[in-house]
Amino acid sequence: MVERAQRFINTTYADGATLGISKLEVNGKTGWPVMYALTRALQYEMGIDNLSNSFGPTTLSTLQTKYPKLDDSTVPSAIFCRILQSALYCKGYDGGEIDGIYNSRVKDAVAKLKADMGVDTVYAGSSLEPKVVKGLFNMDAYVTVNNGSDEIRSIQQWLNMRYINRKDFFIVPCDGHHSRDVAKSMLFAIQYELGMADGTANGVFGPGTQSGLKSHTVGVGATGTWPRLFTAAMILNKRNVPFGNFTAEVKTGVEDFQSFVKLPVTGFGDFQTWASLLVSYGDQSRKGTACDCVTMVTPPRAQALKDAGYKYVGRYLYNPSSTNLPEKQIQPLELETIKYYGLRCFPIYQTWSRSADYFKYSQGCIDATNAIEWAQIHGFKPGTIIYFAVDYDAMDGEVTNYILPHFKGIYRTVGENSSYGVGVYGPRNICQRVADAGYAAASFVSDMSSGFAGNLGYPLPTNWAFDQIATVKVGSGDGAIEIDNNIASGRDTGQGDFNAETPITSGLDTDLDQTKYRAEMLKDVQTYLTSIGVPETGGEGWTADGDWVTYGIVSTTEAFNLVVNADWLFTNLARTLKLRKALIQAPVLWELRKLNLLDALADEAVKNGLKDDSSTGWGQIFAWVTIEARNYCIQKGIINGVPLTSDDKRAVWNNLQEFEYNIPSAAYLTIYNAHQLGIARPSLTTSQADTQKLLARYNGTDGRAEQYGRELIGLYNVLENYNKLSRAQ
Template identity: 80%
Template sequence: MADELVRRAQRFVNTTYNNGATLGISKLDENGQTGWTTMYALTRALQYEMGITSLSDSFGPTTLSTIGAKYGKLDGTTIPSANFCRIIQSALYCKGYDGGEIDGTYNSRVQDAVVKLNQNMGVSSTYPGSSLWPKVVKGLFNMDAYVTVSNGSDAIRSIQQWLNGRYILRKDFYVIPCDGHHSRDVAKSMLYAIQFELGMADGTANGVFGPGTQSGLRSHTVSTGTTGTWAQLFTAAMILNKRNVPFGNFTATVRSGVESFQSFIKLPVTGSGDFQTWASLLVSYGDQSRPGTACDGVTKITPARAQTLKDAGYKYIGRYLYNSSTSSLPEKQIQPGELATIKEYGLRCFPIYQTWSRSADYFTYGQGTNDAFMAIEWAQYHGFKPGSIIYFAVDYDAMDGEVTDYVIPHFRGVMRTIGENSSYGVGVYGPRNVCQRVADAGYAAASFVSDMSSGFSGNLGYPMPTNWAFDQIVTLTVGSGAGAIEIDKNIASGRDTGQGDFDPGSATDGLDTDLDKAAYQASMLTDVKSYLTSIGVPETGGDGWTDSDWATLGGISTTKAFELVLSADWLFTSLARQLKLRKALIQAPVLWELRKLNPLDFVADEAVKLGVKDDSSTGWGQIFAWVTIDARNYCMQQRIINGTPLTGSDTRTVWDNLQDPLYNIRSVSYLTVYNAHQLGISRPGLNTGAADTQALLARYNGTGDDAAKYGRELMGLYNVLENYNQLSRTT
């Protein structure tokens, strides 16, 4: 929502500083919306007015020290110029305070706003009156809020204000937000506060949980009856970790809260604020020397290494189902005979699935679907029993917006695929915020928390996820000689105990693979076009299409239909491998139906959207919703897929779902299985004969002469596709 006074501030920058050219920036968009672009421009303007020649977006040490050296503090007697004052007034408006008329006068309205700003920051006792001190100015020229926002906690805000008020005069402590939300800055300010209270001098205190800080905390256990600053710091840390205790003295209520926290985080339940409890409250990895009963690693568990781990107290071992590289970390994937060794030594294994997953652009709904199919197949290959939780990795510091836009849709694809196609559970590996948000969305039963990455923004300022199963805290080497092994030590909550016994595993011999596109895509397209042309299906047009309709409605050429099918090759492969049938049996009708879309199909779909019709054949595979319901229900009855039986009342929901190519293609595969049942023939497999294959293709179009013709035409297309699929799986 636009704010006219913010718009005036933006206009002031543009008119005063040559549309930003003087400041080395582009002209501001006069949209009336506060943002970093505007704050950066005001920061540069402030630097310019102070005579700083190297302008920067950052309100850094030079800007801060220049204010102190030139003016001491800013008020009506020290502000050097009207434009300087206008910059302050503009910043106040962008921060939500009354900056007067942006007239260059440090008047009573500006003074009242500064008094309110100091109060909101919690520094009014240190900085009484209406003057702007350098650190307050620094806090003014950023996007931090000093009032509770977005359902923030008033208790957290009072802690933020307390920290500001108590430590603002320390050299390296700057104003932190007072918005009621824990954050990276707040977490670091807590460490500074503890270091200051331990007696560390300015320049020594650094906000890092290092040896000196750890040593000092070991002698500052707090317990029932403790009062003063250490009790305040401890209760503040509890509140920041979403523990419902009062801020201040260590009371019986605090003790009860500590016991609950210690039990949750799997520390000895002492009820006191001892070192381990301090550590778990202050940094994500906590006390890295505490014993763990779980671990994960990229090294094969040999008998000697299994004995090492068992002797060291480890019970649960995380191992990777798959490794996309054969040269990097060659033992990352579970190796032949390894699970038998784990079982022999009385250990248990929890499976992890990861290929890349190290940047936001990896994560999509489709990739989640693909990963889930791959994870199911590899889990079955290795012999993990139904009920095993597979942990899907988010192995980078995902920003909260990226979690919303990328990670959550990815895990929606994972959860839907795992839920429909297996009896496995879904877990998430990643920073705290990622784990909690995926869990809150309903897409993970358990979390494997990458807490040793303590600098991740998704760990700093976030409490331990409520569904945590494993807490990864440090990398170390245990054992010696043949038994030596590098592991990541994990704390186990008991939510997931992995698997201690394994099925024989499933074979993958003869199953389809992804098409070798580099070798075969071009020639495959040539043969597809040649075959379709031979039976009267040209590259474009046909089936009642006029040139005008083709351009207007967007007819799909043979090449385009082929490219669409190839774009989902991974899905056709996954479904074929999951159902143990030939993927050409799914590809052929989808490619055909895409190419044969005609104007009447568009009209029928529009009629459903308008509520004139209840159903139509739709989507890539041109399937009716009622047929999809029958096919899916049959596959549920046969325990081929999981789900809740569908009824006629689900028709519109299913029809809408069929607009999603992933759902549509999956439904094609289930219909193929169902059609075998309707024909009274064997379920399609890897060696289904030509007669049954043609019968299945014909049944896709119903019964009768038209269906028989359909089957004959699709059989030729099937043969073309199967030829190249066969070449890919045997090379």
Template identity: 60%
Template sequence: MVLKAQQFINSTYNKGATLGIAAVPENGNTSWTVMYALTRALQHELGITNLSDGFGPTTLSTLQTKFPVINASTKTPENILKIIQSGLYCKGYDGGKIDGTYNPTVQASVTQLKKDMGVSSALPGSGIEPKVFKGLLNMDPYVLISGGNPSIRQIQQWLNGRYVKRRDFQIIPAEGYHSRTVAQCMLFAIQYEAGMADGVANGVFGPGTQSSLKNHVLQVGSTGIWAQLFTAAMILNKRSVAFGSFTAEVSTAVTAFQTFAKLPATGKADFATWSSLLVSYGDQSRAGSACDGVTKITDARAKALYAAGYRYVGRYLYNPSTKNLLEKQIQPGELATIASNGLRCFPIYQTFNNSVDYFTPAQGAQDAEDATFWAKKFGFKDGTIIYFSVDYDALDGEVTSNVLPYFRALNNALLSSSGYKVGIYGARNVCQRVSDEGLSSTSFVCDMSSGFSGNLGYPLPTNWAFDQIDTVSVGTGDSLIEIDKNISSGRDIGQNTYNQTSVSSKLDVFFNEKLYKDALLKDLQKYLVSIGVPEIGGDGWTDRDWATLGGVTTTMAFNRILSKDILITNLARELGIRKALIQAPVLWESRKWNPTDIAADDAVIVGAKSESSTGWGQIFASSAISGWNYCVSKKIISGNLFDPIKDLRTVWFKLKDDIDFNIKCTAYLHFWDANDIGVPRPSLSMKPADIQALIGRYNGVGPKAEVYSKEVKGVYDVLENYNTLCRG
């Protein structure tokens, strides 16, 4: 009969052309495709010209005007009756023959449909009203389905029956599952019972709704509609109570819920409890003892946070951006400041985890390596829980297809390479599902995103550690900081002591251009002139070539490294080296770039040469591959290894065209060079002789490299002098 419904659509509406769609597949299977087609067919029969898949306000109001009820005695166009019969079959009810008659079979089925919906008392009889018609032409079930909760179905039917005649209330599924639709209808119900008129009630947890809840504190013995609404909210949050009055048993269950959610355990239906049952963030005015943020915790800010009652601070292990949120990553000396002020830190790992495409097994394995690297670098001890972020509204199917495989790979890699534990940051559903698979120790819940489909209709995860509920500001003046306020369950108390690491307050900082730019440029120019490198020209340049090919002056080379100061500073911090070790060769090679280099690059481009030194740092692809692969193999950085032969040309073009990649390879090459010539790995406390030897190896070996090492070491010294001033 579903097949006959599909044939009716295709034969009546020119294989879908009349409805603005393709022909409906004639396969006998009900689906949204069929329901959308029936909705468009109804709109067409009602005279609506702008057809759409949605059974929206226009369709509803037009139907209400023309056919406020359709039954055996109304004069209804034959095709509309056939649409009803087709919808009944697609919904699982007997529509009789699809013959355009409102026969006894149709009447009996509509009567049963309304009973299943829960609206038979409010809308008695066998007629089909506009809202019932809307419920007919969708895929919502109105019978208990596999795994459904009979108590939840009872609530759904009760909501439908009590509020179906209110203007903005739409009939909801009655299949026994909580959902965002049910959650929003609960808010409508609260507003209706608070006396809000149609058009005022909007399903939003606003001031009017909150004010009403504050006036309806319930306790043992409370009965009536508010007790029904409260017990319904408890059941929807998976609390085993009877729907109806506020009994002693309900009070006991409320106390258990309050204890679980870290609310005052009063056993009453107070405002905080109402709020936590109805919206994910609950009562946002309640005090939080945990927070997270993207701003450095200074001594003044730490004191302000402690005074405000905070004890746990979430900070990020890594920030992939060199342009945005520059204090997002844990800053030098920050963990010591946090600890000295009585605060504990819990680490968060997030790069670009904001779409489904990010979550793959390969990415999970890589993130485990990266997070381990940074956690160890900052001194987090074994047993620390690292919260890996799922920072978007992951649909349930995406959790299955992408997020769970990502966390499986992440767990496998993390458990094999470190003593850290996996936590998850995300909406309620994704946190619970990852936890149910045994893939997370605790959950950091983004309940502030109350509109997420993964929050609406889902209870607080059973293993929640931190519940993010609001963005607030704490402190004033130098102590002012914006944070996300979190409730803490006590399942994770973070860290307040750390292993000794190479990360220290002596790491380089961003260059203070206002104080030192002009002076540094003058000192560089003075030094370079002293070794025969003028501001302009030299190295085989003719005046004509300089003008036409665009030579690089000392000032231009200097401005290059300043333009990449954020990248270079962060890179030096990550690697635990002096930024001058990166700046010096890049500035030197940029200034010494000449027509010979141009010709060499051109030869590679046309295939006459396999490679040349190229880019700001004038690096050979083979050298870059050696440096990159060495650093990956030693877990200095994370990434995939390059094939020295197959990837040579790809890496060369990346060195030539990608400035950031070129600069990074300049730094990585130093680690390979140090191993090659037998000097200690680059660090913050290298001896001058080792620095000079390393700089020389960057150019190669032999007499020319020895001259290079002395000349560029001089550039290093000038740069390091000013970097030291910036460090203070």
């Protein structure tokens, strides 16, 4: 029937220009494209000149003027009726045969729709009133969907029933889920109950609303609309209380909520509790004990903060700009000042982080590596939680596709390569979803942005540490400083003491300057490999197992591109492990270039259970040796992790299929090989002789391994030449 509705639009408005849209895909799937088309068709049939996807004020007012009730006697035409029938089907209701007849099936569907909306007692019968039509022509659901709450649905229906006749109140979804529209409808409801007139009530938590709420404290025994609104707000914040009167059970729930958000525990629905339930920032006059700022905490400012009752100060580990907000990054001796005045600091890492395209797994790894380095430079001790910022209003789909992979990279990198913890800064939904994925121990919530979709309709995250609620100024004269006032939960108390020693940062590898060197680097790699008998494509040679094979599944250019495209990961590893990037790049590039049919067959044998292990992935590493290498590095405190056993072999082999796991394993194997050879751990100054020994050991211990080392030291030198040029810039 949805297909029929789509065909109806396509044939009735066949030229496309009439509605100003492209032809609909006839796929039987409801969605915004078909709802927009139906909206435009409705506008066209009512004589509106400027058609729009939006069912806005003009569409509604025209409908109210021309057709205050649509039924079998008032529908102006068969086409008009077919538009309504099509919308019913796209909404999941029986629209009859889409034949232009407002028959008994249509009437029953309309009655069911209004009952689902909760407005059947206000709009009795089977006619379509303008606000019902507006609710019909969108993607809101009026039945519980996606494990929605029946209790929340009953609140949504009650709001619709009670306030639908107010001018600026429109039907909200009845899907059992809190949302932006439901949050705004609650504010309208509060304002209506405070006596605000249509046109004055605006759904904004402004001074008039706040003033009115201060005289509407509710407590045990309260009945009527105000406790009903209060318990609704509690339920929408995922508090398990009954919807209705203020009972002893509600009081217990209020006390739990107040304790959770760090309000005075009174058991009453007082103004501060109302505020925390209705808007993300709550009562902005609350005095916080934490703050964050983009200016240096000097001795006079530290004293001013301390005098104002602040204990914890959030400061930024790094600022990529030397001109914009020049004091944003922690300044020299600043942490000594913070310590001297008895304050504590929690670190924040942010570079850009203000659009979806910034966030991805690789960028998370890069940010984590940089944050670890800067935290060590500033002297933050093990156990410090670093808050990584998401400073924009990411939609839920963007959280899934961009933010979570980003934090997966952060979590893996920080967890494996440091003793720091991971925190997340951002709107409520982002913080909770990152926490639920297991990627953050604590949340720093950007609740000042109350209009963010990620804050509206979402409760305070369960692991919140700092709640940012207002920008304020404290102090005067030299002590004046603008800060963001934060409520502290006590989950993170920052650091009050800092390491004095400075970690090694000079001479480390940097990202390859690909604009300047990529083409030259590829040419030199091709020239060198050709000189030792490895052409651009194809080739033959001995394997480590003594088999003569034809290789060349991957060309030299393809292998090179894979390695250079993953330059971020090689750089991260080199900087973290304090060794030369080319020492990891050379064997990985070589193994990619030498991939052959026997490698593929061996992998298939493992997948099919015929073998328990094979050399696999980019670096062609066995799971058993990966286990030994990782365990050695864990034992020596080089990386963090739980020691692996032979029972983990298949899981490790599976992980080796991901280059993000395979390449670090190649690096750890190189360190382990140094131990096996009895030579010094690879460093920034490892000699050519030892480098060749390490490259040879990557392939084993026999004569072929020695040849492997002789061949790879030349490739190493080509790669290192361009890494060195990039370091020098």
